[in-house]
Amino acid sequence: xxxxxxxxxxxxxxxxxxxxxxxxxxxxxxxxxxxxxxxxxxxxxxxxxxxxxxxxxxxxxxxxxxxxxxxxxxxxxxxxxxxxxxxxxxxxxxxxxxxxxxxxxxxxxxxxxxxxxxxxxxxxxxxxxxxxxxxxxxxxxxxxxxxxxxxxxxxxxxxxxxxxxxxxxxx
Amino acid sequence: xxxxxxxxxxxxxxxxxxxxxxxxxxxxxxxxxxxxxxxxxxxxxxxxxxxxxxxxxxxxxxxxxxxxxxxxxxxxxxxxxxxxxxxxxxxxxxxxxxxxxxxxxxxxxxxxxxxxxxxxxxxxxxxxxxxxxxxxxxxxxxxxxxxxxxxxxxxxxxxxxxxxxxxxxxxxxxxxxxxxxxxxxxxxxxxxxxxxxxxxxxxxxxxxxxxxxxxxxxxxxxxxxxxxxxxxxxxxxxxxxxxxxxxxxxxxxxxxxxxxxxxxxx
Numbered sequence: 043x044x045x046x047x048x049x050x051x052x053x054x055x056x057x058x059x060x061x062x063x064x065x066x067x068x069x070x071x072x073x074x075x076x077x078x079x080x081x082x083x084x085x086x087x088x089x090x091x092x093x094x095x096x097x098x099x100x101x102x103x104x105x106x107x108x109x110x111x112x113x114x115x116x117x118x119x120x121x122x123x124x125x126x127x128x129x130x131x132x133x134x135x136x137x138x139x140x141x142x143x144x145x146x147x148x149x150x151x152x153x154x155x156x157x158x159x160x161x162x163x164x165x166x167x168x169x170x171x172x173x174x175x176x177x178x179x180x181x182x183x184x185x186x187x188x189x190x191x192x193x194x195x196x197x198x199x200x201x202x203x204x205x206x207x208x209x210x211x212x213x
Numbered sequence: 214x215x216x217x218x219x220x221x222x223x224x225x226x227x228x229x230x231x232x233x234x235x236x237x238x239x240x241x242x243x244x245x246x247x248x249x250x251x252x253x254x255x256x257x258x259x260x261x262x263x264x265x266x267x268x269x270x271x272x273x274x275x276x277x278x279x280x281x282x283x284x285x286x287x288x289x290x291x292x293x294x295x296x297x298x299x300x301x302x303x304x305x306x307x308x309x310x311x312x313x314x315x316x317x318x319x320x321x322x323x324x325x326x327x328x329x330x331x332x333x334x335x336x337x338x339x340x341x342x343x344x345x346x347x348x349x350x351x352x353x354x355x356x357x358x359x360x361x362x363x364x365x366x367x368x369x370x371x372x373x374x375x376x377x378x379x380x381x382x383x384x385x386x387x388x389x390x391x392x393x394x395x396x397x398x399x400x401x402x403x404x405x406x407x408x409x410x411x412x413x414x415x416x417x418x419x420x421x422x423x424x425x426x427x428x429x430x431x432x433x434x435x436x437x438x439x440x441x442x443x444x445x446x447x448x449x450x451x452x453x454x455x456x457x458x459x460x461x462x463x464x465x466x467x468x469x470x471x472x473x474x475x476x477x478x479x
Binding site: 115116117118120143144145146149151152153154155156157158159173174175177178189191 | 224225226227228250251252270271272273274275276277278279282310359361416
């Protein structure tokens with residue numbers, strides 16, 4: 043094997059098709075501390091290795107199209123892969139107490155974070171926030187759980203989370 | 214194949230398991246290492262949760278990740294059965310974000326009584342340590358509420374070193390002061406308050422205590438990757454082990470916490 047060990051270019055760094063998450067419970071208007079969970083749509087709500095072309099790592103970003111909510115310092119979206127042990131029929135248990143700013147949605151530490159803070163000023167239309175670094179994509183079938191730890195309720199409309207695989211290897 | 218760099222040095226390394234890395238520069242003489250888990254602390258050195266007092270809460274912060282939020286006077290996580298040795302040299306470190314400042318706010322101590330060592334924020338919003346019941350030393354380093362920090366304080370018989378790294382900006386500030394001789398601790402480590410109920414009023418993500426002194430340059434080396442002490446770069450996901458045929462070098466490199474750099478034929 044010869045060559046440098048480099049990022050795979052993909053499309054703007056994304057190795058495979060980016061997935062815009064679809065939701066069973068929406069991000070829109072999500073209360074502070076509440077959680078949203080993806081639906082069962084293949085590749086956008088219920089993910090498998092092939093959803094990301096078997097990429098081991100991914101990046102995610104949150105996009106808003108509406109103004110009117112203001113995250114607090116340290117605010118973030120805490121994100122977990124909600125794993126299945128049987129190919130996507132049954133899933134890891136969530137908190138049996140309603141998640142809140144002081145009750146985590148899942149017992150494990152988050153699989154990735156999307157910090158959201160604009161210096162105490164309200165979010166503007168079109169603002170985008172990336173995860174704080176590439177993170178492992180799911181090995182098992184999984185849904186996505188997102189807990190709103192921004193310290194504020196989200197505005198009502200059209201927020202999205204987009205996830206894509208990132209890869210490096212020998213060229 | 215190796216995964217891309219999955220960490221930003223200043224941010225909580227989500228998706229990485231916490232553990233103790235005996236090769237880390239701060240691991241010598243380690244007494245205690247812990248990370249927040251729920252509204253409590255998990256000891257990585259002993260594999261058990263602390264004893265909660267008061268009503269500390271859970272938080273997830275965009276920079277420091279899962280955190281133990283000690284807000285009220287007695288909010289604490291304590292670990293009994295720890296060393297009662299009167300360590301003349303000590304290093305204490307913490308990753309945290311203060312909710313507010315302006316009072317005496319104790320973060321971490323080697324004793325639940327007024328002895329041993331403690332680090333705290335002064336009423337004047339500076340980082341300081343106290344040898345309980347004996348002496349207080351102030352670093353003179355100003356700190357602010359709402360800012361995520363790494364604090365390292367290391368003390369021997371002649372000097373106390375302080376390092377503060379702002380985990381938003383990366384700025385590093387160091388200082389030194391006179392030392393102190395402590396009184397023997399009582400064997401219970403205390404996170405989030407002290408015996409005077411001087412609460413941290415902070416979200417605390419990770420703490421450590423060792424019985425070794427660290428020089429300022431050693432502290433700077435650690436501060437270059439603040440989280441590495443608690444979240445070592447160990448083996449990647451199975452893809453690392455199942456590296457491509459003939460992939461001995463990348464597999465070796467991952468198990469050695471080393472990057473694969475440059476061009477080569479192997």
